[in-house]
Amino acid sequence: GIQVEQSPPDLILQEGANSTLRCNFSDSVNNLQWFHQNPWGQLINLFYIPSGTKQNGRLSATTVATERYSLLYISSSQTTDSGVYFCAVGTLWGTYKYIFGTGTRLKVLA
Amino acid sequence: EAQVTQNPRYLITVTGKKLTVTCSQNMNHEYMSWYRQDPGLGLRQIYYSMNVEVTDKGDVPEGYKVSRKEKRNFPLILESPSPNQTSLYFCASKANTEAFFGQGTRLTVV
Numbered sequence: 001g002i003q004v005e006q007s008p009p010d011l012i013l014q015e016g017a018n019s020t021l022r023c024n025f026s027d028s029v030n031n032l033q034w035f036h037q038n039p040w041g042q043l044i045n046l047f048y049i050p051s052g053t054k055q056n057g058r059l060s061a062t063t064v065a066t067e068r069y070s071l072l073y074i075s076s077s078q079t080t081d082s083g084v085y086f087c088a089v090g091t092l093w094g095t096y097k098y099i100f101g102t103g104t105r106l107k108v109l110a
Numbered sequence: 111e112a113q114v115t116q117n118p119r120y121l122i123t124v125t126g127k128k129l130t131v132t133c134s135q136n137m138n139h140e141y142m143s144w145y146r147q148d149p150g151l152g153l154r155q156i157y158y159s160m161n162v163e164v165t166d167k168g169d170v171p172e173g174y175k176v177s178r179k180e181k182r183n184f185p186l187i188l189e190s191p192s193p194n195q196t197s198l199y200f201c202a203s204k205a206n207t208e209a210f211f212g213q214g215t216r217l218t219v220v
Contacts, residue, residue, distance in 0.1 A: 033208055041198055041214045048208035086153070088209075096141045096160075096204050097168065100153040 002027040002091055006101035013077050013108050021072040021104045023087030031090030031098070032063055034072050038083045046072070046085075077108045112137050116201050116212035123191055123219055131186045131215050133201030141204045142184040146170065146197040147214075153200070159184055191219040 003026040013019055023032075034046040047054050047061040049070065054061050058077075063070040074081055084105050088098040114135045123129055135142065143158035145168075155168030159178040173195055175187040184203075188195060196219050201212040 031207070031209075035211070041216065043200060043211040043214070045208060045210065088153075096209075097143065097155050097158065098145075098153075098202075098209060102152055 002029070002089065002099050004087060004089055004099050004101040006085075006087055006104050008104060009102065011104060011106045013106065015077060015079060015108055015110050017077050017108075018073070018075045019077060019106070021074070021085050021087075021106075023070040023072070023089075023101055025068050025070075025087075025089050027068070027091060029065065029068075029089040029091055031088075031096075032070055033088050033098070034061055034070070035086045035088065036081075036083050037086060037103070043086070074106075077106075079108045079110050082106055082108050112210055114201055114203050114210045114212040116199075116215050118215060119213060120216050121218070123217070125192055125219055126190050129188050129191060129217075131188075131199060131201075131217070133184045133186065133212055134182050135184075135201075135203040135210070136182065137203060137205070137210065138181065139203040139205050139210075140181070142178070143168065143202050143204075144174070144176065144184070144186050145200045145202065147200065148197050156186070156199075191217075193219050195219050 005024045032050045036044045051065045060073045084103040087101040144156040145153045147153045157176040159165045199215045
């Protein structure tokens with residue numbers, strides 16, 4: 001089955017710093033989403049981005065489907081950005097199932 | 111507002127006592143699914159449903175049942191819970207694009 005790898009696994013930043021999170025996937029996908037899991041466990045939709053580039057405030061994402069990777073950019077990080085960031089992909093042949101990456105655990109220090 | 115609502119949010123129960131976790135969505139999505147999240151294992155799909163009265167097993171279906179009598183509801187049933195079902199559970203619904211996840215149900219079986 002499709003493999004989804006995220007890097008780095010852990011990241012500690014000072015407030016105000018920028019960061020780039022990466023998601024590599026091993027096969028063609030027709031769905032890709034980025035989520036933020038907050039300290040209370042809730043999965044927050046960040047981007048639905050099977051291809052192209054999107055921006056939402058301090059966050060932006062780019063997916064290069066032909067090269068099988070996606071990037072999530074966080075600029076001017078805040079302590080509320082702390083948590084785990086997941087990339088999830090769905091394949092052309094799947095049953096709308098999402099395969100989740102292992103996540104990047106981000107801690108932003110004040 | 112697009113929403114997937116799970117109840118309860120937290121539950122502590124004893125081994126063998128049947129329980130149901132409810133899930134409801136207000137987006138008229140045909141596809142719904144259940145995931146569990148465990149440390150070191152990530153999020154894994156339990157069951158999914160492509161439409162009313164159409165359900166199928168995901169990757170870890172043992173010990174769970176589901177039903178889909180109405181489009182908006184997709185309850186998860188644990189007939190005889192065991193401690194290895196202690197986990198964080200998520201319900202999701204999806205159309206052709208992004209998936210929406212519920213707030214999560216943290217279940218502890220003692």
